[in-house]
Amino acid sequence: MRAAVRRRYGGPEVIEFDDLPDPVAATGEIVVRVHATTVNRTDTAYRSGKPWINRAVCGLQRPRVEVLGSEYAGVVIEVGEDVKTFASGDRVFGFVDGRPGAHAELVAVPVDGLVARVPDGWDLADAAPGMEGAHYAHACLRVTGVGAGDRVLVHGATGGIGSALVQLLRAEGAEVTAVCDRVPRGRPDVLTELGATQVVVGEVDGLASGFDAVVDVTGHLSFAQARPLLTKGGSYVSSELGRGGQNLLLAAFGPAARALGQRHATFPLPHATTELAVHLADLMDRDAYRPVVDRTFDFADLREAYAYVDTGRKVGNVVVTMPNGTG
Template identity: 30%
Template sequence: MKAIVCDKYGSPDLLELKEIKKPIPAENQVLVKVHAASLNFGNLVLLKGKPFLARFAFGLTRPKYSIPGGDIAGTVEAVGKDIKQFQVGDEVFGDLSVCGWGGFAEYVSVPEFALALKPANISFEEAAATPMAGVTALQGLRDKGKIKSGQKVLIYGASGGVGTFAVQIAKSFEAEVTGVCSPRNVEILRSIGADHILDYTKEDFTQSEEYYDLILGVNGSNVISAYKRVLKPNGNFVHVGGSESQLFQTLFLGPIISMTGSKKICNLLQRANQKDLNYLKELLESGKVKPIIDKRYKLSEITEAFKYFQEGHAQGKVVITV
């Protein structure tokens, strides 16, 4: 089979399309014929080995996982004898980041807990765009942010992969959603139901007189004190992504701020799990959430896909068609 292989940390130019041996599923694994995959920030970390702390999970001197790719969608090709949830022919989607990655390939063997049945009303590409970004948005809003109906929620970086899911998931909780984005992305946010849209080149939400119950920081470099200023009492700021300085402020200053006042500042480390994947499946089937895909690339165009993705201007998700 064909697969993307990378044996050392560095740039997208190191990614190689190679012919390797097709995997054989173990007794507790499902063999999936991959139809589509997608890119996430974790793919960049796995490729570059940055920030350095990530190497303690991914390998200190070289990648522990030579085939990248976390999000997949495809068809079950074979199952081990201990598999109970799936059978040959099932259409599935899942997140492989907790079980060895390997999604940028024609086939991959994975444990069944990493998969869920694909909604019948969406394509394989849309399904592949969903798992990591969708679960990240869900856990940030529901688990860390404690979102409730009627709350005022602001999503900074609302037009990217996680952001577009966050807007729609927040609306499914019946929140009043404000999305912050660049001028080119205003129409995307309008199309997915944002109640208010702020163009950050014209409006600085941190200096406004609007206050929020929950702020999800998906991308940005604002100082933590700026977010804190526009939080309501008992409000929550959840850092999902952004500059390294913002991450370190959240990690080290967040606990102090949270202990000394009613406003809470925290960081989210997404945890892939089947229960949340099935929750997203229901949202997709109901039409409350629809994946937004910016660009599609072939497996052989993986280098170009990574170069575009790392520029940080994707509108929604970047998908790989296998």
């Protein structure tokens, strides 16, 4: 099979294309012929080895797994032993954090993680970005405990995680204020279309308090900045570690502060389960969630896709189509 690999950490220039042996489905796995994949923050971290904490998983000196890519959509071509939930020919999409390999013609994935059938009527390229950002967004939603009628501020709402979170919150009946650094050119209403009731371009200075939760998905809004915006007992959540890992430290004191009815920080730990995958697929089927696609690249232009994601200017997701990928 043809695959994109990197044998050292660095920028997009470290990516090479190589012919590798086809994967074989082990027990509890399926092999998927990839029709479309994505380039996301998870992928750029695996490629660059930054922040350094990623190397505890990826390999300290050099990558343990050479093939890049964490998100995919395609067709099952092989089913491993003890797999009862999928069959050859099924159209599936998923996310393989911790064991990349989706930037290739074929990928082997465990069926007990984030993988689900593509809803009827969905093209594989549209479904490919359905898991990575949404599963981080769902973790943020889960730790806040917000529900119908609650007010939530999403800081960094135009990114892959933020654009998914706005939709997941809307599906829960929450009132969403979406904050971004710019309105996308040609798509000025994208955030209201996703379900935001208020859109703020720029800083949060001047916003009135009263939010039950403030979620930072870019690492650019600290707890100190968010605290005045929260109601008493409100939650601050960030998907980033923060300067010096401060968000982890603040979250350690979160339960005590929450018990006292104070404003507090929590940290979202994603759960990569089949139940979550099925839930996201169901939301897509009901048109309650549709991943936003910014640009689409051919597999041959993968380096350019990575370079674009590195700019930090993408809106939603970047999709990469494989040669002869259809459906």
